[in-house]
Amino acid sequence: xxxSFFGFIGRRGFEFTAVFENFFKEISGLYNLTRATLYCxxxxxxxxxxxxxxxxxxxxxxxxxxxTTIVFLVSFLIGVILAFQSAHQLSRLGALExxxxxxxxAILRELGPxxxxxxxxxxxxxxxxxxxxxxxxxxxxLALEIMALNPVKFLIxxxxxxxxxxxxxxxxxxxxxxxxxxxxIGTTTLGIDPVTYVxxxxxxxxVKDVVTGLVKSxxxxxxxxxxxSYMAFIIEGGAEMVGQNTRSAVVVSMILxxxxxxxxxxxFFFVT
Amino acid sequence: xxxxNNLRKSFGEDDKRITVLEDFxxxxxxxxxxxxxxxxxxxxxxxxxxLIGAYRPDSGEIWIDGEEVSQLKDEAISRVxxxxxxxxxxxxxxNSLTVEDNVALPMREHTNLNEGTILIMVKMKLEMVGLRGxxxxxxxxxxxxxxxxxxxxxxxxxxxxxxxxxxxxxxLDPISIGVIDKLIIDLSKKxxxxxxxxxxxxxxxxxxxDKIIMLFKGEIIAEGTPEEIRKSDDPRVIQFIEGSxxxxxxxxxxxxxxxxxxxxxxxx
Numbered sequence: 001x002x003x004s005f006f007g008f009i010g011r012r013g014f015e016f017t018a019v020f021e022n023f024f025k026e027i028s029g030l031y032n033l034t035r036a037t038l039y040c041x042x043x044x045x046x047x048x049x050x051x052x053x054x055x056x057x058x059x060x061x062x063x064x065x066x067x068t069t070i071v072f073l074v075s076f077l078i079g080v081i082l083a084f085q086s087a088h089q090l091s092r093l094g095a096l097e098x099x100x101x102x103x104x105x106a107i108l109r110e111l112g113p114x115x116x117x118x119x120x121x122x123x124x125x126x127x128x129x130x131x132x133x134x135x136x137x138x139x140x141x142l143a144l145e146i147m148a149l150n151p152v153k154f155l156i157x158x159x160x161x162x163x164x165x166x167x168x169x170x171x172x173x174x175x176x177x178x179x180x181x182x183x184x185i186g187t188t189t190l191g192i193d194p195v196t197y198v199x200x201x202x203x204x205x206x207v208k209d210v211v212t213g214l215v216k217s218x219x220x221x222x223x224x225x226x227x228x229s230y231m232a233f234i235i236e237g238g239a240e241m242v243g244q245n246t247r248s249a250v251v252v253s254m255i256l257x258x259x260x261x262x263x264x265x266x267x268f269f270f271v272t
Numbered sequence: 273x274x275x276x277n278n279l280r281k282s283f284g285e286d287d288k289r290i291t292v293l294e295d296f297x298x299x300x301x302x303x304x305x306x307x308x309x310x311x312x313x314x315x316x317x318x319x320x321x322x323l324i325g326a327y328r329p330d331s332g333e334i335w336i337d338g339e340e341v342s343q344l345k346d347e348a349i350s351r352v353x354x355x356x357x358x359x360x361x362x363x364x365x366x367n368s369l370t371v372e373d374n375v376a377l378p379m380r381e382h383t384n385l386n387e388g389t390i391l392i393m394v395k396m397k398l399e400m401v402g403l404r405g406x407x408x409x410x411x412x413x414x415x416x417x418x419x420x421x422x423x424x425x426x427x428x429x430x431x432x433x434x435x436x437x438x439x440x441x442x443x444l445d446p447i448s449i450g451v452i453d454k455l456i457i458d459l460s461k462k463x464x465x466x467x468x469x470x471x472x473x474x475x476x477x478x479x480x481x482d483k484i485i486m487l488f489k490g491e492i493i494a495e496g497t498p499e500e501i502r503k504s505d506d507p508r509v510i511q512f513i514e515g516s517x518x519x520x521x522x523x524x525x526x527x528x529x530x531x532x533x534x535x536x537x538x539x540x
């Protein structure tokens with residue numbers, strides 16, 4: 001449609017028509033796959049085709065339990081770094097004891113969900129694309145279709161449910177670890193009184209911060225799974241394309257996660 | 273069982289369009305083995321992909337078990353697909369699953385049998401292909417011939433009426449080819465399965481087929497029993513059967529003249 005429009009006004013052959021066309025093709029492909037996944041996950045089970053839970057458990061272990069170490073480490077260190085960085089500025093204002101408040105709010109609202117999603121985009125998104133892409137290349141996905149099994153339901157739905165549950169869980173743990181990191185540095189190196197630290201933190205943090213963080217992380221989960229799976233399903237050819245698309249899956253899902261974060265943050269900023 | 277009428281398929285767009293199949297007609301009888309043979313690029317794999325519904329034809333009809341299937345959508349095509357099994361060229365076994373889970377997969381997904389019954393059925397299918405005892409191996413631990421036999425066990429897991437074989441003997445040693453051939457014949461004769469075999473192994477096709485369809489550049493150049501094919505006086509058929517490099521089927525796939533192209537290059 002885009003092409004015929006430009007052809008009509010006599011500018012056919014310009015490169016950007018192809019770029020546009022590709023862009024819209026990708027967007028609509030991603031949209032269709034997401035719609036199919038949502039249908040298989042939330043609607044089909046109520047039409048007499050229940051979800052098989054065993055692959056879901058396997059995936060939850062794979063994407064959730066096995067990611068705890070790296071998520072813990074990253075968020076703990078972020079808490080530590082944040083405490084150090086803010087201490088200097090805050091002490092110039094004579095507000096050193098508010099380090100806890102700053103670390104807590106920053107982690108809960110922003111850094112916890114965002115860093116967890118970025119780490120998972122690299123760890124899990126790449127694994128999805130590489131695994132499903134290899135299946136696509138070796139005709140396994142075609143075999144599923146020919147055996148009258150829906151590849152979306154069979155391959156994407158378990159991963160989708162697993163990450164949709166595990167990413168918010170990991171985010172909560174990352175929040176706790178980040179706050180713990182800040183607390184340890186605040187009370188030892190910076191010498192803030194633990195009780196003051198905790199009180200100031202609790203004063204600044206509200207439940208709404210946690211909830212918005214969790215809402216965001218659920219959206220991030222959808223982005224990571226859908227981009228990872230879509231990039232795998234469009235692979236044609238061989239090993240080279242698997243590598244290329246794995247890379248683009250990670251890049252694209254990281255960018256989309258940040259954009260989604262911006263959208264949500266501005267939404268919360270203006271609406272509330 | 274399977275009837276194909278005026279099938280046409282081309283790939284690419286506009287000026288780069290390449291017609292792979294032009295007016296293909298065929299009839300595969302119930303309980304018989306029909307082989308589609310031809311060199312690479314003759315369109316035989318395309319026919320298989322059209323039959324199993326991986327591609328859609330540009331025009332024409334495909335009748336499977338009394339039903340026109342080429343334009344069916346989602347639910348309906350799933351229903352038809354449960355009637356046939358497909359053995360892929362590379363096996364296409366699921367690498368993350370064991371042999372047992374691979375063969376059990378269609379039964380677990382499409383039937384309401386309990387787990388114990390399924391495991392017994394899996395054992396029966398594996399015994400049929402002579403690989404009972406390999407249940408707990410992963411596909412990566414199997415040889416090429418074993419992978420094809422497991423793929424065959426999976427293809428017949430739901431006791432289909434039709435089995436499609438994509439290059440069942442490509443890349444196998446002579447004994448494995450013999451084993452696969454015997455399995456195909458047994459399935460067809462003992463269980464009345466209609467078989468469609470796409471292959472370029474002439475000796476194997478001659479051994480197993482009730483009917484051979486030979487393709488060249490998307491057109492049928494010979495059709496009949498192995499005996500009729502062997503007696504054919506079409507030079508293209510003779511060349512293919514003898515595997516001779518000289519004949520009407522050219523060795524070079526290039527479209528332009530070699531000399532002209534070299535002259536063109538030296539001018540630059």
